[in-house]
Amino acid sequence: MANAYQEEMRARFGFDVDLGGEVPDDAWLRQVLMRRTQRRYSDTTVPDAHVRLLLAAAFSASSKSDYQQASALWLKDRDRRDRLAALFPDMPWIGTAPVFLVFLGDARRLERLGELRGPRQDNGALEGFFNATVDAALALQTCVLAAETMGLGTCPISVLRNRITEVAAILELPEKVFPVAGLCLGYPVQQGFISMRLPLEATVHIDRYDDSGLPKAVDGYDRRRDARHSIKDRQRDPARFGAAAFYGWSEDKARQAMTPEGTGFAAWLKTHGFTFGEPRETSR
Numbered sequence: 001m002a003n004a005y006q007e008e009m010r011a012r013f014g015f016d017v018d019l020g021g022e023v024p025d026d027a028w029l030r031q032v033l034m035r036r037t038q039r040r041y042s043d044t045t046v047p048d049a050h051v052r053l054l055l056a057a058a059f060s061a062s063s064k065s066d067y068q069q070a071s072a073l074w075l076k077d078r079d080r081r082d083r084l085a086a087l088f089p090d091m092p093w094i095g096t097a098p099v100f101l102v103f104l105g106d107a108r109r110l111e112r113l114g115e116l117r118g119p120r121q122d123n124g125a126l127e128g129f130f131n132a133t134v135d136a137a138l139a140l141q142t143c144v145l146a147a148e149t150m151g152l153g154t155c156p157i158s159v160l161r162n163r164i165t166e167v168a169a170i171l172e173l174p175e176k177v178f179p180v181a182g183l184c185l186g187y188p189v190q191q192g193f194i195s196m197r198l199p200l201e202a203t204v205h206i207d208r209y210d211d212s213g214l215p216k217a218v219d220g221y222d223r224r225r226d227a228r229h230s231i232k233d234r235q236r237d238p239a240r241f242g243a244a245a246f247y248g249w250s251e252d253k254a255r256q257a258m259t260p261e262g263t264g265f266a267a268w269l270k271t272h273g274f275t276f277g278e279p280r281e282t283s284r
């Protein structure tokens with residue numbers, strides 16, 4: 001049974017991963033290993049009850065200190081959705097997906113608990129922001145995996161943060177509530193493809209952090225990805241960066257990162273309740 005996931009490992013990493021021993025053969029794990037983002041959906045309606053089931057699964061995710069600082073906004077109103085989608089014409093799936101959710105970091109609710117029960121605190125320190133972000137991200141990915149289990153396709157949408165002022169106005173977000181990512185949901189119209197991942201040698205460190213093997217690991221990864229799905233004819237901005245003799249994932253991501261995203265998000269957060277300072281004890 002040692003090679004139970006051989007096909008899935010090849011699909012995900014591009015080579016046979018030696019797990020070093022016997023492992024249980026599990027259908028859901030196979031599905032997780034073969035998961036993929038989907039951006040094109042059929043018109044088939046996703047019943048509201050199914051969405052509620054997915055949201056219940058999403059909010060079953062772990063939560064830091066049981067503070068439960070994630071919220072979700074289910075964008076059902078067509079007009080609001082159209083206004084949101086119009087901000088991102090490059091990503092038409094934001095408007096066309098049968099269901100659109102927004103996973104929110106919610107540092108506000110804990111403060112409201114303080115107001116309701118007496119001991120008030122300010123949750124705008126970095127800790128509050130970070131914990132709310134992590135909770136929302138965990139709920140988002142739990143929703144993704146639950147949706148894929150039900151045969152749905154999903155696409156997280158963090159580009160929302162690039163137009164935070166307009167997005168926050170459309171969704172009427174109060175102070176200390178911010179989008180971590182939207183989530184498109186629908187039945188996929190195509191199989192889609194598996195996005196290969198870096199080898200575990202590059203992402204897993206044993207006992208101490210050591211990335212000395214990164215150059216070799218990335219070279220190999222670039223070549224495997226290129227062999228499966230070459231992007232050599234889609235070089236990003238050659239006028240700025242030149243034409244690379246070999247154009248792989250790492251070159252593409254290094255170039256992509258040169259265009260900053262989320263500009264204005266930090267400033268918006270600072271005018272919406274977050275100081276990002278150290279947490280302070282507040283007297284009752």
Ligand SMILES: Cc1cc2nc3c(=O)[nH]c(=O)nc-3n(C[C@H](O)[C@H](O)[C@H](O)COP(=O)(O)O)c2cc1C
Binds near residue numbers: 158193195
């Ligand atoms: C937090 C987050 C935000 C993302 N934002 C977007 C987005 O704004 N638009 C989009 O088309 N895809 C978005 N994606 C999807 C990623 O591009 C995708 O997960 C990545 O290319 C890997 O592909 P895979 O999920 O099929 O393995 C996002 C994914 C995550 C986890």
